Amino acid sequence: MSAIHDRVLDPLLALAGPEPHELLRFATAGSVDDGKSTLVGRLLHDTKSVLADTLAAIERASIAKGHDGADLALLTDGLRAEREQGITIDVAYRYFSTATRSYVLADTPGHVEYTRNMVTGASTAELALVLVDARHGVVEQTRRHAAAAALLGVRHLALAVNKMDLVDFNEQVFAGIHAEFDSVAVSLGVGDVVAIPLSALQGDNVVVRSPRTPWYDGPTLLEHLEAVPVGEDPAREPFRFPVQYVVRPQTDEHRDHRGYAGRVAHGVVRVGDPVVVLPSGRTTTVSAIDGLDGPLREAFAPQSVSIRLTDDLDVSRGDLLAAADEAAAPSQDLAGDVCVVSDRPLSAGDRVLVRHGTRTVRAKVTAVTARLDLASLESSAYDRALVVNDIGRLSLRLAEPLAVDDYAALRRTGAFLLVDEQDGSTLAAGMAVVARCSEG
Amino acid sequence: MTTTYGGTLVRRLSQLDALEAEAVHIMREVAGEFDRPVLLFSGGKDSVVMLHLASKAFAPAAIPFPLLHIDTGHNFPEVIAYRDDAVRSYGVRLHVASVQELIDSGRLRERPDGTRNPLQTVPLLEAIESHRFDAVFGGGRRDEEKARAKERVFSLRDEFGQWDPRRQRPELWDLYNGRHRTGEHVRVFPLSNWTEVDVWEYVAREGIALPEIYYAHEREVFLRDGMWLTAGGWGGPREHETVERRTVRFRTVGDMSCTGAVDSTAATVAEVIAEVAVSTVTERGATRADDRLTEAAMEDRKREGYF
Numbered sequence: 095m096s097a098i099h100d101r102v103l104d105p106l107l108a109l110a111g112p113e114p115h116e117l118l119r120f121a122t123a124g125s126v127d128d129g130k131s132t133l134v135g136r137l138l139h140d141t142k143s144v145l146a147d148t149l150a151a152i153e154r155a156s157i158a159k160g161h162d163g164a165d166l167a168l169l170t171d172g173l174r175a176e177r178e179q180g181i182t183i184d185v186a187y188r189y190f191s192t193a194t195r196s197y198v199l200a201d202t203p204g205h206v207e208y209t210r211n212m213v214t215g216a217s218t219a220e221l222a223l224v225l226v227d228a229r230h231g232v233v234e235q236t237r238r239h240a241a242a243a244a245l246l247g248v249r250h251l252a253l254a255v256n257k258m259d260l261v262d263f264n265e266q267v268f269a270g271i272h273a274e275f276d277s278v279a280v281s282l283g284v285g286d287v288v289a290i291p292l293s294a295l296q297g298d299n300v301v302v303r304s305p306r307t308p309w310y311d312g313p314t315l316l317e318h319l320e321a322v323p324v325g326e327d328p329a330r331e332p333f334r335f336p337v338q339y340v341v342r343p344q345t346d347e348h349r350d351h352r353g354y355a356g357r358v359a360h361g362v363v364r365v366g367d368p369v370v371v372l373p374s375g376r377t378t379t380v381s382a383i384d385g386l387d388g389p390l391r392e393a394f395a396p397q398s399v400s401i402r403l404t405d406d407l408d409v410s411r412g413d414l415l416a417a418a419d420e421a422a423a424p425s426q427d428l429a430g431d432v433c434v435v436s437d438r439p440l441s442a443g444d445r446v447l448v449r450h451g452t453r454t455v456r457a458k459v460t461a462v463t464a465r466l467d468l469a470s471l472e473s474s475a476y477d478r479a480l481v482v483n484d485i486g487r488l489s490l491r492l493a494e495p496l497a498v499d500d501y502a503a504l505r506r507t508g509a510f511l512l513v514d515e516q517d518g519s520t521l522a523a524g525m526a527v528v529a530r531c532s533e534g
Numbered sequence: 535m536t537t538t539y540g541g542t543l544v545r546r547l548s549q550l551d552a553l554e555a556e557a558v559h560i561m562r563e564v565a566g567e568f569d570r571p572v573l574l575f576s577g578g579k580d581s582v583v584m585l586h587l588a589s590k591a592f593a594p595a596a597i598p599f600p601l602l603h604i605d606t607g608h609n610f611p612e613v614i615a616y617r618d619d620a621v622r623s624y625g626v627r628l629h630v631a632s633v634q635e636l637i638d639s640g641r642l643r644e645r646p647d648g649t650r651n652p653l654q655t656v657p658l659l660e661a662i663e664s665h666r667f668d669a670v671f672g673g674g675r676r677d678e679e680k681a682r683a684k685e686r687v688f689s690l691r692d693e694f695g696q697w698d699p700r701r702q703r704p705e706l707w708d709l710y711n712g713r714h715r716t717g718e719h720v721r722v723f724p725l726s727n728w729t730e731v732d733v734w735e736y737v738a739r740e741g742i743a744l745p746e747i748y749y750a751h752e753r754e755v756f757l758r759d760g761m762w763l764t765a766g767g768w769g770g771p772r773e774h775e776t777v778e779r780r781t782v783r784f785r786t787v788g789d790m791s792c793t794g795a796v797d798s799t800a801a802t803v804a805e806v807i808a809e810v811a812v813s814t815v816t817e818r819g820a821t822r823a824d825d826r827l828t829e830a831a832m833e834d835r836k837r838e839g840y841f
Contacts, residue, residue, distance in 0.1 A: 117549040184699060186683045187676045189729050196549045198727055214704040328545050338562040343595040351594060357559040357708075362545065386558060386590045394545040398558040398591070411566045435704045449709055452566065509707045518713025523706045 115191075116324045121200040121215035121248070124225030125235035129256045132165075133225060133294035134188060134201050140301035141316065143190035185211050194320055209468070209483040210435035212239055213523050216246040217509070221322055223252045223315075224275075228261045228291070232274045238468040240275075244282035245431060245466075245485060245525065247505050250322050251279060253289040254315060258307070259296050265309040281471055290315050328394040332420035333361035333369070334499070334507045336451030337413045341400055353384055353400035354409055359451070359506035361417065363401070364392040371407055372414040372497035373424035378405040395506075412453035414497055414507070422507070422528070424495035428457070430510065431466075431501075432522040433485045438514060440488065440522060441479035447513040448492060448524075451506075454513070456493040463487045480522075487527070501525035550736055557584075557724040558591040559708065560687060561671070564722050565591075565598050567712045568669040571722075572629070572662075574841065575601040575620075577613035578787035579744055580673030580725055582620070583733055586742050587724065589624055600627035602667075604658050606650040607634035608790040610764070616745040629665065631657035648770070649792045655839045659695040662719055669712065669720050672841050677729045681833035687726045693717035695839025721841075730785075731810055738803040750783045750801045761794025785810075 124130040137143075156165040188199040200215030202208070216222055222243035226236050243251055253275045261267045272289040279287045290299055291307050292315060298304030301316045313321065341353035363369070363380060370377045382402040383390040393399040401415065409415075416422065428448065434440055444459040465476035465486040473487070480486045501508030502525075510524040547555060561584075564571050573588065575581045588597045603617060621628045633653050636642040642653055662670060676683045686702055688710045703711055712720050725733070737744060755762040755778065756771040763770050765777050770791070782795035783806070800806045 115549045116546065117552045184684045184702065185704075186680075187727070188683065189677045189727070191729075191731075196729075196732075210704055214706055217706045218708070325546060338559070339566040339592075341592055341595045345594075348594050355562050355591070357555060357562075384593070386554060396547065396552065396555055398555040398562070435706075447713075449711065451709075452563075506707065509709060511706060511709050511711060513711060513713060517715060518711065520703045520706070520711050523704070 115194070115196060117196050117198065118221065118319065118322070118324050119198045119200070119219050120221040120223060120319065121202055121212070121219035121243075122223045122225065123202050123212050123215070123239035123243070124254075124256075125227075125233060128225040128227045129294045130201070130225050133254060133256060133292075133300065134199065136294045136297055136300045137199075137315070138188060138190055140297060141190045141192060185215050192316070192320060195324075197319065209238060209242060209485070210433060210523075212242045213246060213433045213435065216243050216248050217523065219243075219246075219248050220324060221250040221252060221319070222248045223254055225254045225256050226271060226275075228255050228257045228267055228271065231271045232278065234469045236275070237278055237471055240278050240282055240284070241466065241468055241471055242433070242485070244279075244284050245433075247502060247525075249286065251284050251287045252315070252318060253287065254294075255289060255291045256294050258291045258298060259293040263291070263298075263304075263306040265307075268310070278471070288312065288318055290318065326395070328358070328360065328362050331360040331395070331504060333363045333367070333415070333417040334359040334395075334504065335363065335369075335401065335415040336453070336507070337409060337411055337415065338452050340410060351402075352406075353402055354413075354415065355398075355400045356415075356452070357398045358393050358395040360395050360504050362392055362394040363415075363417075365390075368418035369403070369415045370418045370421045371409055372416055372421060373495045374408075374413070375424070376405075376407055377418050378403045378407055380404075412451075414451055414453070416497065422497040422499045424497045426492045426495050427489065428492055428496065428498055428510070428526060429463075429487065429489040429528075430524045430526040431485060431487050432480065432512065432524045434480050434482050434522045436514070436519055436521045437482050438519075438521055439479035439481045440512070442477070442488075445515060446490075446521060447515050448490060448496070449511040449513055450496050450498055450509075453496065455496060456515070457490045457512075460489045460491050463489065498526045498528060500528035502527075550732065550739060553728055553732055554587065554590075554736070556708075556727065557587050560710065560722060560724040561588055561591045563710050564669045564671065564712070568720070570665065570667050571599040571669040571671065572602045572665065572667045573597075573599055573671040574658075574673065575603050575617065575628070576673075576787060577603075577617045577620070577745055578673065579733055579737065579748060580675065582742060582744055583728075583736060584671055584673050584724060585620060585624060585626075586740060597624060597626050599671075600629055602629045602631065602658075602661055602665075602670075604654045604661075605630050605632045605634070606654060606789040606791075607632065607637075608650055608766075610745070610747055610784075610787065610790060612747050613745045613787055616743075629661060631661040633657055636660075647791075650789045651792050652840070654789075654841075655695070658841070659839050662695065667719060668714065669722055671722050671724060673725055674723045674841060675725050675728050675730075675733075676723075685723065685726075687723055688712050689721040689723065690714060691719050691721055691839065695719075697721075697837050697839070699833070699837075731807065734803065734807045734810055738807060745787065747784045747787065749806065750781055750798045752779055753782050753795065754778070755780055755782060755795055762796070763792075763794055764790050766790055 186201045190197050202211045202215035224239045255271050268291045292299040299314045335356050337354045337356050339355040341355050343351050367380045381404045383393050384400040442461050447454050448457045464473050466473045499508040508526045512522040674682050686705045754765045756775040783798040784795050800809045
């Protein structure tokens, strides 16, 4: 139970220290039988992340099912129905670490009907790992997964060409799949693609370099995960800060303290910076920043801090603080791409709630304008209902203005949810399209 | 924290700072969105870390929610003493829901094996209902167990407290959706993305005091199902089981009847971190009889409303 340190932390002092142990969040996706669970199991196993009792339990279960050795896929199948049916139903989160990085892996199921799970996993990922079976190459599901990753703004795309042992580690097979996937990535506008030939079952090029692919001089999967850059440089983005909670101690010691608690969504804020409170549009100045260990001179994404302002304005949960000279304009009209994640279809005229940052407002779907064909990756005009796992574009009229950013530019303040007013369930994941390309 | 990459200054959070920022964000979301949150507090390391995070999240104001302890009646005395100290020093209110009281009143029946962990679900759900708690913080981590690996940070429970893995809401970005109908509540797991080692490294970094039983000490124990259990009034040892004095520590803290100790000489946080880092057995596998019942023991209990 340490006390809160009462000192000003100078971020530049940290420069002298060693590089921090970083956290990389990534998502895996593949079709049924691409061997994704085996690959994830292999990654955990070969990074020594599976402990003896877990492995023993897997071996017992594998033998009971008539397998020869430990079926590494069983490491990731968590729920009873998944083990019984031999499939993955839900996104599972796995953790492993190396000397340099810790990893949070969102393991997403590959069935056609589970595009929503891919979207869920990709929403917090910095890298998407798409699997293909070397015998089948790029299939419709591969395009779907790549499209979902691109739409969600996942910066790095990696292609694992699995089951290379079943095509005799043939270089031409790999090269053909690599070229086809590259053209998919180009059409989706994703620049950074790395393809790796591997065998999850036998461990080739997952953690250990394979002697059976002498023609391949790229990284193993783990080498790639270790090297890919983590995070955005907050200094390149404008400041955004959704207010979560107002801290008012109301004690003698802190009589006039009014701290706006939240997490920096984008950018950097310094004491003395001018900020605008949205949607009201009033401007003020940051008078103090309280970090979790005491006062700070600056805060950056994704730090959780508490901000005090020079003027006594009416600021509460749901408001957004933004850089005074680079703020989004509040508007009652919102257009965006959505992925429908609920069984309730969405069509023009529907009443929903829109959740953006910490604010929830009532809204009406004014029009469905387009739908993405995930097989051809073509978007075409569409005005009927969007159903579960559809990705499409719609426009909304909001009961109160929201200051929404373009998702492609600012992920956290460009994202929104559509929520059912009656039962509170999440209907769709939304990615705002602001100004740049409203033609749909 | 800032780091230099290729000569340019880049602002980055270390892994522990990132996990801390995420947990604080989750706690503030709950305080902002819900009317009656409560934090489950067992005195175990995960709940202690949650309490510490809560004190940082709302400083300099007081923690804006009470604690709830589900008392199995088979507690380690050191842990109860720790709990009462923590309540005083953090200035929080504590509610206690007692398994013993329900057994005494005949509403719960003791199990033949004497284990009370599965019995905690009833007093937990009754406390949630009678206090009308709408959000319940739990210290569960996804690395603990395979059913937990699939649970959301905000996990909706129906009016019977049940978890339905097939009806989980997709959790997108960090937009946690806590909307629920009257009678339903939400379990919230701020430490979802932490591992056992993360918890210990955070305990070390923050200088957080834990109950003494987490560190190596001498204790009268006996062997049952391959675990060192503590001799005591709860029903052990049986006739053929022999008590011996060993140097042990606990990796988890639960009901005395099903929480086993491990042989250990790790007496400091640093020694514990070194030990956990090279351990070949998971923390629940080493020390929790309640998870060994069936392959889906945790999933089954969660469906019924367990933590």
